[in-house]
Amino acid sequence: MVKVKVDTLELNMYIDGQWTKSSNGGMRSVINPATGEEIAQAPEGTVEDAKKAIQAAREAFDTGVWSEVPAIERAAFLLKVADKIDERAEELARLETIDNGKPLREAEGDIADAAACFRYYAGIVTKPDGETYHVTDPMQAMVVREPVGVCGLIVPWNFPLLMSVWKLAPALAAGNTVVFKPSEVTPITPTKLFEIFEEVGLPKGVANMVMGAGDVVGDAITESPDVDMISFTGGTKTGKHIMKKAADTMKKVSLELGGKSPNIIFADADFEVAVDFALFGIYCGSGQVCSAGSRILVEESIYDRFVDRFVERAKQIKVGAGLAEGTEMGPLVSQQHLEKVLSYIEIGKEEGARVICGGNRITANGYDKGYFVEPTAFVDVNQNMRIVQEEIFGPVAVIQKFSTEEEAIQLANGTKYGLAGAVFSNDGAKALRIIKKLRSGITWINSYHPTYNEAPWGGYKESGIGRSLGTHGFDEFQEIKQININLQVEPVQWFEK
Ligand code: NAD
Numbered sequence: 059m060v061k062v063k064v065d066t067l068e069l070n071m072y073i074d075g076q077w078t079k080s081s082n083g084g085m086r087s088v089i090n091p092a093t094g095e096e097i098a099q100a101p102e103g104t105v106e107d108a109k110k111a112i113q114a115a116r117e118a119f120d121t122g123v124w125s126e127v128p129a130i131e132r133a134a135f136l137l138k139v140a141d142k143i144d145e146r147a148e149e150l151a152r153l154e155t156i157d158n159g160k161p162l163r164e165a166e167g168d169i170a171d172a173a174a175c176f177r178y179y180a181g182i183v184t185k186p187d188g189e190t191y192h193v194t195d196p197m198q199a200m201v202v203r204e205p206v207g208v209c210g211l212i213v214p215w216n217f218p219l220l221m222s223v224w225k226l227a228p229a230l231a232a233g234n235t236v237v238f239k240p241s242e243v244t245p246i247t248p249t250k251l252f253e254i255f256e257e258v259g260l261p262k263g264v265a266n267m268v269m270g271a272g273d274v275v276g277d278a279i280t281e282s283p284d285v286d287m288i289s290f291t292g293g294t295k296t297g298k299h300i301m302k303k304a305a306d307t308m309k310k311v312s313l314e315l316g317g318k319s320p321n322i323i324f325a326d327a328d329f330e331v332a333v334d335f336a337l338f339g340i341y342c343g344s345g346q347v348c349s350a351g352s353r354i355l356v357e358e359s360i361y362d363r364f365v366d367r368f369v370e371r372a373k374q375i376k377v378g379a380g381l382a383e384g385t386e387m388g389p390l391v392s393q394q395h396l397e398k399v400l401s402y403i404e405i406g407k408e409e410g411a412r413v414i415c416g417g418n419r420i421t422a423n424g425y426d427k428g429y430f431v432e433p434t435a436f437v438d439v440n441q442n443m444r445i446v447q448e449e450i451f452g453p454v455a456v457i458q459k460f461s462t463e464e465e466a467i468q469l470a471n472g473t474k475y476g477l478a479g480a481v482f483s484n485d486g487a488k489a490l491r492i493i494k495k496l497r498s499g500i501t502w503i504n505s506y507h508p509t510y511n512e513a514p515w516g517g518y519k520e521s522g523i524g525r526s527l528g529t530h531g532f533d534e535f536q537e538i539k540q541i542n543i544n545l546q547v548e549p550v551q552w553f554e555k
Pocket of ligand 1: 274
């Protein structure tokens with residue numbers, strides 16, 4: 059295995075334009091999941107830190123230092139951020155890899171997408187966005203869009219920089235101020251992004267970053283009456299908690315949550331293409347992707363052949379440290395998450411499902427300190443099993459069989475989630491017919507996973523509320539104001555003199 063020694067980074071939070079430690083001096087170790095070694099020390103933020111950040115964001119919003127900056131200037135700022143991300147792409151990708159564990163080629167893709175996301179929203183913000191309405195004379199009605207105010211942005215660890223950018227770029231483009239919390243597990247690249255914000259001269263207080271535990275810092279942000287909106291990406295359980303807490307102050311909420319997405323493969327699909335995308339759908343990111351195609355539904359007539367070929371290919375996937383040459387799949391993000399994924403593999407076995415490949419932790423070749431798991435697949439499953447119903451968020455697929463379109467749809471929609479889904483078929487009408495029946499927000503035909511800054515991302519059912527990306531993702535960070543103008547200014551004469 060490749061030994062990558064890096065000096066331990068000392069991270070700080072960014073509050074009101076200042077790099078700060080935790081108010082109680084607490085720190086948290088950040089671990090490289092490939093080696094189990096400490097790579098950074100991060101401040102363990104407190105409620106007091108969160109309050110300071112919220113106050114700074116509130117003041118910055120209320121004084122208009124950002125919301126009243128002309129859109130073209132905000133766009134110029136976003137473009138500079140994008141350029142700086144590009145300039146530092148190599149450094150950022152390596153840091154993402156040692157923090158999250160993902161193979162370098164995945165991290166490089168994320169960093170490029172992050173820069174592109176800033177450019178996309180820099181473009182959007184200067185485009186026409188108002189509306190006028192044909193109401194009764196002499197009135198003229200129109201609508202303008204305004205920033206929501208102070209936005210609390212809370213993100214997970216699976217795409218540390220990219221998930222941050224999916225929120226920060228549209229929120230800032232729209233003129234909001236923000237209190238941002240990265241995952242406590244992966245705070246490194248978000249810190250680098252805030253260094254870039256400082257470098258390009260974002261006014262102080264506009265973007266604040268507080269690190270730390272969800273039930274401390276996250277709760278403080280969600281509960282605060284000075285925060286107008288919460289945009290959250292993470293698990294469904296946390297999302298429900300946030301929604302309940304946010305209700306007390308009637309915050310706007312946008313929730314991007316978990317998934318258990320179906321990948322439906324018909325006998326008339328291009329067989330090798332379908333196998334290839336099925337592998338990519340579940341094992342990319344070690345299965346730690348919200349949209350992962352973790353339920354592979356295969357038409358009966360090709361089921362056995364499909365399983366054989368899938369297993370043959372899954373066994374060839376090169377699992378290793380993200381920085382090691384040739385690595386195709388990295389470790390899981392943390393010891394805690396490793397234990398969760400391994401426990402689901404045991405649950406599957408106890409439920410009577412059969413492991414057809416993988417199923418074990420990898421400790422050979424010096425990987426015993428890292429959190430590596432083999433690409434794993436179960437067969438002989440039924441719809442009621444926990445491994446079919448619950449999000450495992452690891453490299454674990456279930457491969458199910460169907461015989462009719464109706465059955466495929468029923469199985470596909472048969473969980474509480476509704477994030478993503480795909481259909482593989484060379485019958486275009488059938489593929490679209492099935493897609494239209496899927497209760498999912500993100501779908502693909504003859505593909506899996508591609509995501510675009512231009513197109514809305516989000517789920518149905520317990521996979522969330524609202525959308526990220528595209529113009530819909532921009533709408534989330536805006537209020538709509540109706541303005542009615544009287545074009546003939548004379549008394550209404552409703553009451554007699
Ligand atoms: P998580 O819900 O445990 O944590 C996400 C974030 O929420 C972290 O920053 C965490 O500190 C914070 N948090 C935890 N408790 C909180 C609380 N009480 N109040 C406020 N914030 C709190 O999720 P995770 O394990 O970091 O990420 C994995 C999950 O994220 C998976 O379920 C995955 O599907 C989901 N996810 C969804 C999308 C999407 O676009 N739908 C994208 C990426 C990840």
